[in-house]
Amino acid sequence: MERPENSDRISNLPWDVLNNILVHLPLKDAARTSLLSRKWRYKWASLSEFVITDKCITSSMPYKARWVEVVRRILHQVQSHNRGPIEKFKISAYCYPDHSDLDELIIFLTLKGNPLLACVDIRMIPMTRITIPRQLEEGNPSNLIRVLGCLYGVKKLTLSSYFIKFLANGSVPDRFPTPLFNLSFLYLKEIEFHSLQDISAAFSILRSSPNLEELVISVGHSNAVIRSVVDFLEEQCLLDFFFSQLKVVRIRGVCWTTTEWEFLKLILAHSPVLEVLIIVNSRFQMIAESLLLQAERASENLKIMNLSL
16 A cells, blocks of 8 residues: 555654653754644644753843743743643743743743642843842732742752842742642752842742752852841741751852851751751862861761862
8 A cells, every 4th residue: 555645644643752752852943843834833832841941042132032032932832822731841041031021930830830840940040130129019929929839749949049039029938828748859049148038038948848858059159248147047047947858958159158157057957867968169168077067967867078169
């Protein structure tokens, strides 16, 4: 029997097979399949994973235009044509979103925040690191609750310092109304230990993650010590709460400021099952091993690795 000339075996594959093929392509290449035919026009927008990086964006495009012309279009297409669950969402690109743009992202995550959305990675790097706070209307929940509160199924979460500052806009709760029971891995990127916004938001997330097993932190470059941050960390040390499932902590770029040391002491004193603490010091910054050994620790089976870059 002769094979029909226009036989299209790929298009007729089951969707789970097609999805498994397309999610292994860069998103830009997956989107190009929309040119194949009318049948393929929106298949890319129905994927279960979306990874938006600089590879999706023309390098010569202005930073502000990157959000408006690329990221916003992707979000709109996915909102309009994706009828299935999204299991992974990542945005890690140089762009310049303002508060209204980030509100769009909140709407997207709220609509797509389902039990299968297991991995969320937001590392937007704006043209300027300065975030202008915006007053939320009285009675509205903080951005922290609006965004992360809908991600009740998330297992792995990565947030950049810039996005954390946006989340910390408004009042920061001690913990979320509904805990993130499934969150087992948390990466806080370029955290600024002199920023009360960063630290208070980080602790709100930590207190709301009762099953967190691994915490990774990279430290933003600053030697500033702010008294209000030191006071906040000292207060946390006195509270009766524990990271009851935390087993691994990795912190990179430590300069051994007072705030960083207070944070590490808190982790040591409130993590009863901690197995490994890896400290990667900033260049030429090391702390005496004896000081680490003298710090109070809740775990009896802890291994500390004190390394340098």
